Amino acid sequence: MTAPAAATTPSPLTDLSRLSINTATTRQQWGLEQAVAGYAAGGVPGIAVWRDQVADCGLDRAARLIRDAGFTVTGLCRGGMFPAPTEAGRRAAIDDNRRAIEEAVALGARCLVIVSGGLADGSRDLAGARAMVRDGLAAILPEARAAGLPIAIEPLHPMYAADRCCINTLGQALDLCDALGPGVGVAIDVYHVWWDPALEAQIARAGGADGSGAGRILAFHICDWLVPTTDLLLDRGMMGDGVIDIPRIRGWVEAAGYDGLCEVEIFSAANWWQRDPEEVVSVCAERFLEVV
Amino acid sequence: MTAPAAATTPSPLTDLSRLSINTATTRQQWGLEQAVAGYAAGGVPGIAVWRDQVADCGLDRAARLIRDAGFTVTGLCRGGMFPAPTEAGRRAAIDDNRRAIEEAVALGARCLVIVSGGLADGSRDLAGARAMVRDGLAAILPEARAAGLPIAIEPLHPMYAADRCCINTLGQALDLCDALGPGVGVAIDVYHVWWDPALEAQIARAGGADGSGAGRILAFHICDWLVPTTDLLLDRGMMGDGVIDIPRIRGWVEAAGYDGLCEVEIFSAANWWQRDPEEVVSVCAERFLEVV
Numbered sequence: 001m002t003a004p005a006a007a008t009t010p011s012p013l014t015d016l017s018r019l020s021i022n023t024a025t026t027r028q029q030w031g032l033e034q035a036v037a038g039y040a041a042g043g044v045p046g047i048a049v050w051r052d053q054v055a056d057c058g059l060d061r062a063a064r065l066i067r068d069a070g071f072t073v074t075g076l077c078r079g080g081m082f083p084a085p086t087e088a089g090r091r092a093a094i095d096d097n098r099r100a101i102e103e104a105v106a107l108g109a110r111c112l113v114i115v116s117g118g119l120a121d122g123s124r125d126l127a128g129a130r131a132m133v134r135d136g137l138a139a140i141l142p143e144a145r146a147a148g149l150p151i152a153i154e155p156l157h158p159m160y161a162a163d164r165c166c167i168n169t170l171g172q173a174l175d176l177c178d179a180l181g182p183g184v185g186v187a188i189d190v191y192h193v194w195w196d197p198a199l200e201a202q203i204a205r206a207g208g209a210d211g212s213g214a215g216r217i218l219a220f221h222i223c224d225w226l227v228p229t230t231d232l233l234l235d236r237g238m239m240g241d242g243v244i245d246i247p248r249i250r251g252w253v254e255a256a257g258y259d260g261l262c263e264v265e266i267f268s269a270a271n272w273w274q275r276d277p278e279e280v281v282s283v284c285a286e287r288f289l290e291v292v
Numbered sequence: 293m294t295a296p297a298a299a300t301t302p303s304p305l306t307d308l309s310r311l312s313i314n315t316a317t318t319r320q321q322w323g324l325e326q327a328v329a330g331y332a333a334g335g336v337p338g339i340a341v342w343r344d345q346v347a348d349c350g351l352d353r354a355a356r357l358i359r360d361a362g363f364t365v366t367g368l369c370r371g372g373m374f375p376a377p378t379e380a381g382r383r384a385a386i387d388d389n390r391r392a393i394e395e396a397v398a399l400g401a402r403c404l405v406i407v408s409g410g411l412a413d414g415s416r417d418l419a420g421a422r423a424m425v426r427d428g429l430a431a432i433l434p435e436a437r438a439a440g441l442p443i444a445i446e447p448l449h450p451m452y453a454a455d456r457c458c459i460n461t462l463g464q465a466l467d468l469c470d471a472l473g474p475g476v477g478v479a480i481d482v483y484h485v486w487w488d489p490a491l492e493a494q495i496a497r498a499g500g501a502d503g504s505g506a507g508r509i510l511a512f513h514i515c516d517w518l519v520p521t522t523d524l525l526l527d528r529g530m531m532g533d534g535v536i537d538i539p540r541i542r543g544w545v546e547a548a549g550y551d552g553l554c555e556v557e558i559f560s561a562a563n564w565w566q567r568d569p570e571e572v573v574s575v576c577a578e579r580f581l582e583v584v
Contacts, residue, residue, distance in 0.1 A: 124537040126487070159451045161487035162519045162535045172489045195453035197422070197464045227454045232521055243454045245416040 010251035019288045020046025020074040022221070022265035023053055026280055028273035032057040033065060035277075040069045042281035046261040048075040048113075048219075054103060063106050074111075074263045075152065075187065075219050076104040081117035082136030083129040083166070090132060093117070097140045104149050110260070111152035111218040112144070113187050118163045129166045137180055145183040152218040153177065154187035157195075159232050169193070170202040177216055188253060189221035189265065191236055194244045200252050207256025217258040222246055222292055223266045234269035238283060240291035250292060262292060302543035305554075311580045312338025312366040314513070314557035315345055318572055320565035324349040325357060327569075332361045334573035338553040340367040340405075340511075346395060355398050366403075366555045367444065367479065367511050368396040373409035374428030375421040375458070382424060385409070389432045396441050402552070403444035403510040404436070405479050410455045421458045429472055437475040444510040445469065446479035449487075451524050461485070462494040469508055477508035480545060481557065483515050483528055486536045492544050499548025509550040514538055514584060515558045526561035530575060532583035542584060554584060 021044050023035045030038055032053040039047055047066065054062045054076075066073060079100040084090045097112075104112040116133040119126060137151065144151050155173040156165035167173050170193050173186045186206055193199055207215045224242030229235050239246055250262065264284045266272050272280050313336050315327045322330060324345040331339055339358065346354045346368075358365060371392040376382045389404075396404040408425040411418060429443065436443050447465040448457035459465050462485050465478045478498055485491055499507045516534030521527050531538055542554065556576045558564050564572050 119535055124535050126537065130489070157450060158487040159449065159521070159524075162517055166487075168487050169489065175489075195418070195450040195458075195460050197461065197467075225454055229451070229524055232451075232524065243411055243416050245418065 010247050010254050013289055013292055016043050016285055017045060018261045019044050020048055020261040020263040021284055022048040022263050023050055025264055025266045026277040029277035032062055036065045036069050038277055038281055042285055046072040046074045048263050050077045059103055059106055072261060073107050073109040074261050075113045076107055076109040078113045078115045080114040083117045083120040083132040085120045085122055094136055094139045098143055101143050101147055101149055105147045111150040114151055114153045116165045116167045118161060118166050126166055134176060141180060141183050150218050151184045152187040155192055157192040169196055171198055174205055185216035185218040187219035188217060190244050190246055190249050191223050191225060203252040203256050215257040217253060217256060219263060220253050220258055221263045221265050234267045236266045236268055239287040246292050302539050302546050305581055305584055308335050308577055309337060310553045311336050312340055312553040312555040313576055314340040314555050315342055317556055317558045318569040321569035324354055328357045328361050330569055330573055334577055338364040338366045340555050342369045351395055351398055364553060365399050365401040366553050367405045368399055368401040370405045370407045372406040375409045375412040375424040377412045377414055386428055386431045390435055393435050393439055393441055397439045403442040406443060406445045408457045408459045410453060410458050418458060426468060433472060433475055442510050443476040444479040446481060447484055449484040461488055463490055466497055477510040479511035480509060481513035482536050482538055482541050483517060495544040495548050507549040509545060509548060511555060512545050512550060513555045513557045526559045528558045528560055530558060531579040538584050
């Protein structure tokens with residue numbers, strides 16, 4: 001047996017070549033065009049974008065701006081939101097996800113990030129919502145496969161199970177991957193999974209340790225869990241300001257074979273969204289080198 | 293294969309004989325003596341109490357009041373809070389838990405509810421915190437066994453992993469029970485576990501379906517998850533006002549062999565703590581018969 005400690009010591013981050021920033025991190029200050037310019041000016045080589053900002057900018061123009069700046073697009077946020085009380089509602093969600101696939105391809109995104117949706121409106125049927133998610137993903141997978149676009153299921157923290165995402169652990173997301181077959185993997189965000197006692201084992205499984213073959217880790221997202229956390233949605237912390245052992249989790253992810261970018265995604269209504277966005281970018285870069 | 297649906301249909305609740313109220317539900321309005329009188333007046337046969345309220349009342353007097361009212365004491369809240377940065381701190385926590393065991397015995401409580409504690413102050417070592425919890429429980433178990441007092445590990449929602457409780461799923465709590473041996477079981481609170489994709493299987497395991505022998509479900513707590521939830525700690529809902537399918541979970545718990553009381557525990561700073569406590573008790577009773 002090889003020493004497990006070695007496998008979980010991550011490689012040092014000595015430059016910004018693996019840094020990506022999700023535009024949610026500066027969404028109150030900058031639109032997409034400003035974010036592209038601001039991240040590039042900060043020496044950040046990766047970006048993840050949101051559909052509403054892309055729509056505001058125009059898809060073709062957004063794709064050109066991002067391409068001209070030379071970014072790696074670590075993800076398009078977001079597809080998903082499948083559960084709905086009526087068949088028409090579920091069909092509309094599937095159609096919207098098909099458009100998201102087209103946009104992700106146009107943007108050259110590495111993956112379409114899926115936030116599954118929570119309970120259907122007015123329902124308490126969590127198992128039913130999870131079945132709707134599985135069916136919705138199965139419906140869009142042929143288009144995604146044809147386009148060569150990986151679908152990244154992002155398990156969200158259990159506190160979002162009701163209203164945002166009923167896929168709440170990495171193990172559950174991987175079970176879904178197993179059921180759906182090729183073309184689908186996971187986005188691992190430390191904020192959502194850091195608490196999970198099964199995390200190390202499930203990250204290894206995502207990397208193919210279960211014999212399933214190719215690695216299924218399509219994205220790695222970072223931020224921090226603040227103590228206290230004052231809002232369920234908009235109080236995420238900058239790396240280093242909270243309690244998550246980010247290097248440990250990054251070590252597990254890299255031991256599982258992931259060598260892509262680390263994407264900073266911080267929703268912070270009272271703090272980082274109130275600051276000069278150039279400062280936000282420079283702090284992201286500093287902390288990336290210091291504490292990630 | 294027998295039809296699984298039958299096993300998960302709970303028996304109807306046609307009277308209040310299985311209702312308990314945790315005094316946290318009225319803690320802003322009533323001290324222990326008032327709660328004892330108020331719950332008894334409302335026809336509620338069970339009560340769960342907190343150590344601070346017991347201390348305010350005096351242990352002997354509290355025990356007499358509760359005994360004279362004829363209550364079943366579904367739990368004493370709470371032991372636990374084991375992780376600490378120093379050995380002296382961890383020893384102090386263990387000593388405090390030993391006092392909690394004595395108090396639980398004096399009160400005739402069915403169990404001492406354990407909220408494990410989160411990360412040690414200043415630490416990001418979640419695995420280390422979990423080891424401190426295991427060690428703390430192992431240290432107090434001889435006294436609990438000698439006193440015949442069951443120790444009930446309560447897994448808390450993952451959103452409390454950092455600052456309150458690093459035992460965050462029922463499966464993890466049962467793994468801990470397996471490691472610790474006799475005298476320890478679980479308290480299952482729908483608020484903390486409703487989101488868990490493994491819940492049905494783990495409840496069955498808690499009931500002894502894994503061949504471990506006697507059932508380990510020592511308490512069953514109810515309230516509801518509100519959408520939106522505006523505070524991580526103090527915005528729990530009254531049964532029926534949220535999205536938890538309580539009868540389904542009660543069905544699983546009963547199929548696993550639990551036939552004890554259902555304990556209402558609602559922390560609600562902005563709503564139920566602002567109301568006439570007699571109204572709170574009567575709504576608990578109504579909802580118990582209607583939606584639990």
